[in-house]
Amino acid sequence: MTLKTARFFLRTLQTRNASNVSFIGLGQMGTRMANNLVKKGQQIKVFDIVPEALSSVSGAQQCSSAEEAARDADIVVTMLPTGDIVKETLLAEKGILKGMPKKALLIDCSTIEPKMAQELSRLSTDSGVRFIDAPVSGGVTGAEAATLTFMVGGADADLAEARPVLEKMGARIFKCGDIGAGQIAKLCNNLILGITMIGTCEAMNLGVKLGLDPKLLTDIVNVSTGRSWSSDTYNPVPGILPNVPSSNGYAGGFSVPLIAKDLGLAEAAALSCGTPLMLGAMAHQLYRALILNGYGDKDFSVVYEFLKGKK
Amino acid sequence: MTLKTARFFLRTLQTRNASNVSFIGLGQMGTRMANNLVKKGQQIKVFDIVPEALSSVSGAQQCSSAEEAARDADIVVTMLPTGDIVKETLLAEKGILKGMPKKALLIDCSTIEPKMAQELSRLSTDSGVRFIDAPVSGGVTGAEAATLTFMVGGADADLAEARPVLEKMGARIFKCGDIGAGQIAKLCNNLILGITMIGTCEAMNLGVKLGLDPKLLTDIVNVSTGRSWSSDTYNPVPGILPNVPSSNGYAGGFSVPLIAKDLGLAEAAALSCGTPLMLGAMAHQLYRALILNGYGDKDFSVVYEFLKGKK
Amino acid sequence: MTLKTARFFLRTLQTRNASNVSFIGLGQMGTRMANNLVKKGQQIKVFDIVPEALSSVSGAQQCSSAEEAARDADIVVTMLPTGDIVKETLLAEKGILKGMPKKALLIDCSTIEPKMAQELSRLSTDSGVRFIDAPVSGGVTGAEAATLTFMVGGADADLAEARPVLEKMGARIFKCGDIGAGQIAKLCNNLILGITMIGTCEAMNLGVKLGLDPKLLTDIVNVSTGRSWSSDTYNPVPGILPNVPSSNGYAGGFSVPLIAKDLGLAEAAALSCGTPLMLGAMAHQLYRALILNGYGDKDFSVVYEFLKGKK
Amino acid sequence: MTLKTARFFLRTLQTRNASNVSFIGLGQMGTRMANNLVKKGQQIKVFDIVPEALSSVSGAQQCSSAEEAARDADIVVTMLPTGDIVKETLLAEKGILKGMPKKALLIDCSTIEPKMAQELSRLSTDSGVRFIDAPVSGGVTGAEAATLTFMVGGADADLAEARPVLEKMGARIFKCGDIGAGQIAKLCNNLILGITMIGTCEAMNLGVKLGLDPKLLTDIVNVSTGRSWSSDTYNPVPGILPNVPSSNGYAGGFSVPLIAKDLGLAEAAALSCGTPLMLGAMAHQLYRALILNGYGDKDFSVVYEFLKGKK
Incomplete structure (x- = not known):
């Protein structure tokens, strides 16, 4: 089995396994991205700090906290306004890292400082969780049409696992380098x-x-x-x-x-x-x-x- | 005969008539533009203040002054560094306006101030000569490949007459408005x-x-x-x-x-x-x-x- | 008689002679400057294109044109918004140069382009009139209090003649160089x-x-x-x-x-x-x-x- | 005893008490400031990370670490390049806070971020040490001539205690507000x-x-x-x-x-x-x-x- 074949199988496997996906942050961008996940057959749990936002993704399972949304997730996607808010959402009492299983993958699509991405990665690793930064370009239009470009920093294997989820929300994925390089x-x-x-x-x-x-x-x-x-x-x-x-x-x-x-x-x-x-x-x-x-x-x-x- | 048909005939006629074309200003851009005229079958006279530049357009008739180059021309094309230099080249003792026949057309391809283009137009008109400004974009590469874009200010009829000459040097012609609008x-x-x-x-x-x-x-x-x-x-x-x-x-x-x-x-x-x-x-x-x-x-x-x- | 003594006499003489002073341009600055001339005993004629402005300098002789104001003047002071307006005020049919006697001195206190100052100087010289540029700093407050700073470009002898007039309107005079240097x-x-x-x-x-x-x-x-x-x-x-x-x-x-x-x-x-x-x-x-x-x-x-x- | 009298006594007292002063950071500015302390009769201990710098303040007691310099000090003055370096110098194993007695006063004269000044204040307080920020203006010349201006943020009582020391190095002291306001x-x-x-x-x-x-x-x-x-x-x-x-x-x-x-x-x-x-x-x-x-x-x-x- 060549490396290429191995990667294919691994990827297929990962695609199949990612049954539990959660999406946290349902603003202008997040709502559209989450809706595309649902439209393309991905079951998701969602959470936003604004209760009204929860109903904006029809077909998604609404959660009452980030912790609840993250529980049992294979993949958690965050789309939040600032690095400090992502950090808080990770570390809060009912935060993501409280709920997320060991070895699960956190995909942060927010636009934040590269150094904050590195800090979030360390915090995730400390909790046994894997992390990639995957900010997007394409704006609200791209989010709506699922034509976003993802710029990813992190490990190749983690991106391979994230890919099937990202592909439901965007058209292009660039691997940019280590953690923070996407930012x-x-x-x-x-x-x-x-x-x-x-x-x-x-x-x-x-x-x-x-x-x-x-x-x-x-x-x-x-x-x-x-x-x-x-x-x-x-x-x-x-x-x-x-x-x-x-x-x-x-x-x-x-x-x-x-x-x-x-x-x-x-x-x-x-x-x-x-x-x-x-x-x-x-x-x-x-x-x-x-x-x-x-x-x-x-x-x-x-x-x-x-x-x-x-x- | 409709206006459209009339224009067509006029343009055909002008195309045929433009047998005498002169090109003044053989720098990086001008040399390449003049060479394209020759390559595409247009006989031209050329002049530049630097004597060595004259030989850079093989097949062109070399002149010893702007006046000589402009004499008997139907169309004179100028491609010079600044508005002041164009003005001087028009007005000098052995300048363009001294040689140019009444009703001939001056096409200034130099990049100059819009107000200077208007002044040059007035000076030309005072000598009975028609004027359009036709600066280019595309750089040396576009000049070489005859893919320049011309941005033209002036009368429609004058542009119609200039068109066959411009098309030998460029790929696109935009009529932008009155004199100076090209600039x-x-x-x-x-x-x-x-x-x-x-x-x-x-x-x-x-x-x-x-x-x-x-x-x-x-x-x-x-x-x-x-x-x-x-x-x-x-x-x-x-x-x-x-x-x-x-x-x-x-x-x-x-x-x-x-x-x-x-x-x-x-x-x-x-x-x-x-x-x-x-x-x-x-x-x-x-x-x-x-x-x-x-x-x-x-x-x-x-x-x-x-x-x-x-x- | 040393040069220094000669200058002193010349200056005294000029001070005495400058009986006829005209002021043209009665805006925010000009009105205050002209009023200071009057306050300090200088009889002046004034003109402004806005008729209402004429009455803002009590004790001054109001004129109906720049030409009239300039007639018989030893010194004409201009304080106008732009170089083009100064030029027009010089050259107009009822303009300053039409009225101004040969060898009289024009002091332009307007803030204009240095090159325009040089052009105005040439135009004045062509009419037999001497010219200096003498823009001011100090603003409305300085104009009111007669504490303006004058920055002068032109000939030393011309400045010597202008000095008694300038000193009635300001506190400091700098000779900056040739025509335009004040600007x-x-x-x-x-x-x-x-x-x-x-x-x-x-x-x-x-x-x-x-x-x-x-x-x-x-x-x-x-x-x-x-x-x-x-x-x-x-x-x-x-x-x-x-x-x-x-x-x-x-x-x-x-x-x-x-x-x-x-x-x-x-x-x-x-x-x-x-x-x-x-x-x-x-x-x-x-x-x-x-x-x-x-x-x-x-x-x-x-x-x-x-x-x-x-x- | 009026408040003013009380302040006078308090200040006199503090002046007398500040027998132990240490100075940390002997760069272009610090060397000159420390020398002025010595010249004006203040005994001081000094430390810098560059050993050669220690001998630049004649009459001062040279220390081999920040901790040693800070030990038994009533007042420690720091003059360092960046906020991060001040922080490190406070917290290091042989750092200032390891040596400094409870209730002693730390005067940071470095130019750093206002927020960092607040953080340093918290860290100091956590160690039982008082803190003011007192950055200077006046440059090397002012440091040499003891004419610096100090801009101080912190408590009035702390500034009162710092004043006799600051006055040996500068000519003016401004109380700007709370911690960070000096910065x-x-x-x-x-x-x-x-x-x-x-x-x-x-x-x-x-x-x-x-x-x-x-x-x-x-x-x-x-x-x-x-x-x-x-x-x-x-x-x-x-x-x-x-x-x-x-x-x-x-x-x-x-x-x-x-x-x-x-x-x-x-x-x-x-x-x-x-x-x-x-x-x-x-x-x-x-x-x-x-x-x-x-x-x-x-x-x-x-x-x-x-x-x-x-x-």
Whole structure:
């Protein structure tokens, strides 16, 4: 039996065994991800600190605590707002690690500091539980359509076991390195995103103020060197693309505080290795200034509206 | 005869008539563009202020002044470094407007201030010459492969006449609006480019310093929200893509002073309409700081090396 | 007679001769400056494009055009918003140069581009008129109290002649160099000012949000390395100093559009000599973003309020 | 006995009692501070992890560990590079808290995160030791001349006890608030400093490139709105002031990594309360880019040389 065949069998086996999956954290992203698990035939238990959220995943078994959800689980998936909240959810009196069986696998899909991922991994190991970090990109749309990209840090065997679960929620899985490497990749991607979106907003706004048709300018940029996801998939000018936040009053989507959070994490990571982020730092501050000036509940492409101005 | 038919005939007629084409400005871009005209069967006269440059277009008729090159031309194409140089080349004693026949068409492919394009148009009109601005994107590679994108400002009829010539040098032509609109579109595109490249450099550098494989990080970014031309076509990390400046010691390509120039033009345009360019201004200053610190002859993706540091 | 004695006599002579002084431009600054001339015994003619402004200088002879005001003048002082407006006021049909006698002296106190100062000097010389640039610092308060600082570019003899007039409006006169040098000095000073004010706002806001008493923090900064005019004379936090805009709802003072204008001029000057202004560019964009978001009629120290946020 | 009299007696008493003072951390600052204690008649024990440093304070009793230095001390002063190092020096096997008597007072003069100061206070309290944070401003010059400013966070009684010791090393003492408040004040001051210095460098460089005499420009700025400690006391242009780093090849002084460290701490503090630092973030990144490009051992005013450029 070759190594490759062995892996295939192992994987098949693991796929079969993962009968008990729990999902903790039913926000904008988590609800959609959990629903995809159910739709694709995976029975799950769910828990969220907000009782109303529990009913958002039809077909799931609702639990009254993280501990209860984690009990008897082969795999627990967490999708929570911050590293501190994940840590608390692991360690609390009715927390995940209280309930989770030895050798079970914890998949943390939250976006958190790489160093916190390493700390969570140590805490899990101390409780006999395996851990991988698997943050996602693709946003609410990707979560809904099960086309998320997972960026994974951890052991190969653990990823192999996680794979069948991740594949029900996403389209691509990248193994990035050791524990925390998934987070690093996520932060690097979002760092580019946060900057490129502002750059696109600045240029679209400039063009429009100087008389260009924004649709035409978009067409030009999208076949030129200025092309990016921010211009061709998530254009910040209202009316260019049909199903993006900018065409819907900048509602929904990826909120300003969330991109600000990710840029803050990127900056902390950059600080740890003495790496300058010239535009990243500036972008971070700009998003934070937006939060303080009335744009805190909008999609991050609302930078366009801020630059355009109120008068 | 409908207007559409009339246009068709007019265009056919113009195509046939444009037997006399001159090309002025044989730098990195101009030489390649002029050579493509010759390759595709267009007889041309050429002029450049540097005598050695004249022989770089084999098959072209070499002239000793702009005036000589422009004499009897139906169409004169200019590809020069700055608006002031175009203006001087138009107005000089042996300049273009001295030689150019009435009603001939001047196509300025240089990247210059939108307001300067309008001034050049007025000067041309005063001499009985028609004018369009048609700056390009696509860089040296696009010039070589005749896949440039032209962004055109001016009258429809003039563009119709220019089209057969432009199509020999590029793959796409966008009519952007009145005189200067081509320049505006170009600046908006390059504004995004200058910002996105720095953002990509910052993130790639951060990832590498934190232990990620840059090839893997590129693969992730290219299918995620951080994707852009700067990551998938012109990656700034040495060794990721084969035929880009970063894999060749940052030689050739789009030099730091050129992107700095374009961002300066974008800022001047933004100033004229009170539009803030938060990251654009920062990117501009950063490229200018690079010029002063030893990177002035490198491709603009060399920002990666600056951020990585010397120690 | 030594050179020094000769100069003294020349100056005395000029002081006596400057009986005919005209003042053009009666805005916030000009009105106060012109009033000081009158108060200190200088008879003047005045003109402003806004008829109501003419009556703001009691004791002055009101004129119906710049030409009329300039006629028979030994010295004409201009205090206007932009270089283009000064130029227009010089060249218009009823403009200054139409009325001004040969060899008379034009003192431009406006803040304009150094290059424009040089152009205005040429235009004046072409009309037989002498020119110096003499922009001021000190703001409305300094104009009111006749404690302005004049930064002068031009010939020594011309400054000697201007001096008795300038001394009636200000406390200090610096000879900076040739024509335009006064403007350069002014822009350099205001570049520091625009940056330092934002830095002070950021730090005061940070301290207050973290629980420090702003008065105490000001006391500390003012005896430490963070001390500056922005902290000890024009503190941006309401209630720290009695007679500054921040303690009066950010009304009056040095408006956001004016500092934005000066930073724009500084940037243009920097561009002309390839000098990077990292924080200057950023400060410029921030003030421009403030204009577009409702702070356009406030003193520039209102950055504090923007950073503090609305929520 | 009034409260004021009581305080006087208490203070006199404390002054008399503080016979046992130890000083830990003999770097650029610490050596000078400790020497001033000795010069003013205070017997002290000293320790530094670098054995050679011990002999830099003549008249002090050299110890072989922090524990030994702290033993029997009434007051221990620490002056160390980072919060983590202070923490380690407190908790190590031969650390301060192992040796320090109950109720003795620990004065931490290091510049560290406000939150770390709070943590150190808790750790001290757990060992029965009192704690205040007392970071300084004034730099090496102020340390040498015993003119430092102390910014203190902690209990009034503890400061009263510390005062006689602090007064031997500095000229001013500000009580800023609870534990950590001294650090907050210090960071706010240095945030302004880091920004203002860059602004001053940008403007001086611009003026010089445009032909102004830097001495004249300094004179103008120093009586105008651009005035600051960075222009009048620590001018970044070589040759303007006699005894500053810029006039000595940017050697000595306040190194680029130290201001970068302080701006990083300010940013972390700003992040904790959602406060934007637009220019602060940019300044931080710029200093970090300087470290990576060969300026890591220079005084922070070397920004002037970076902006001036090498060519």
